[in-house]
Amino acid sequence: MSLHLQRLADGNLCLAGVDESWRHILSSVPVLLAEPQPPAVRERLLPKPSSQENINRDWRELVVPGLEALWRTNYELMAADLGRLEKDPAHGESWRVVFPANHAAAWLSALNQARLVMGSRWNVTEADMNRPARHLKPTERDHDIFLIHLLAYVEQMFIDAEEGNIQ
């Protein structure tokens, strides 16, 4: 059974078809986001909002802590949900997790942020993203580019959920 996100009759969401590989990949997201990030990543996640230094100074002081706290809350919520992965009674070889629909935004945030973190760590370009998977090399950089694509697949499921396009 392939990975899929579905809305249950009670309104909760269920991510099912989580095999060992997906379990490992998804679990790595909150771990990655909890790590201290290098300057290039911080600059991407927290770009200066203006060319005016007074605005940037206030922003650093007043806004950045709130953004970081919000993102931390999001990936911690995803981690907590993943901590409740259980063997799928209908498909013994895979896991599933059920969580409230209002957790979808937190998952979406964490998945997107993890992709951005890997992308800015390796200075990934549009050309890199357009490279066919068969042209990826066995390097750490290309491994992370592959992960960016894999997580995009999951992210799209959560975009669909946010837009009410899943059943």
Place this chain on the structure above:
Amino acid sequence: MAKRTLFSSRTPPRADAAGPATAPGVIETVTEQTKTDLAPPWHVIVRNDPINLMSYVTMVFQKVFGYPRQKAKAHMMEVHTRGQSIVWTGGREPAEHYVHVLQQYHLMAIMEKAQP
């Protein structure tokens, strides 16, 4: 000390969620009329990055500005093809709010004083 107007609790008015339909390929930029008419308006600009999904950026524009899907998609395409798009223009306080919210969604959002 400069007045701190960043991210007041005031919720800015949503940009024209029910506005007139836009012709394909034409991006309308909403300019708000506020009591600070004499102050120069500010542009909220979103810049391109290679990682954010096109569907994600479109969804964010719909959520944040209440834009219809077609208009949100047109702004997303402008970001993608031209490197950036002015997604909103108006007073400084709401511009700060929008930049804040767009950055919560990890978009590369900045604000710039509009040229007279």
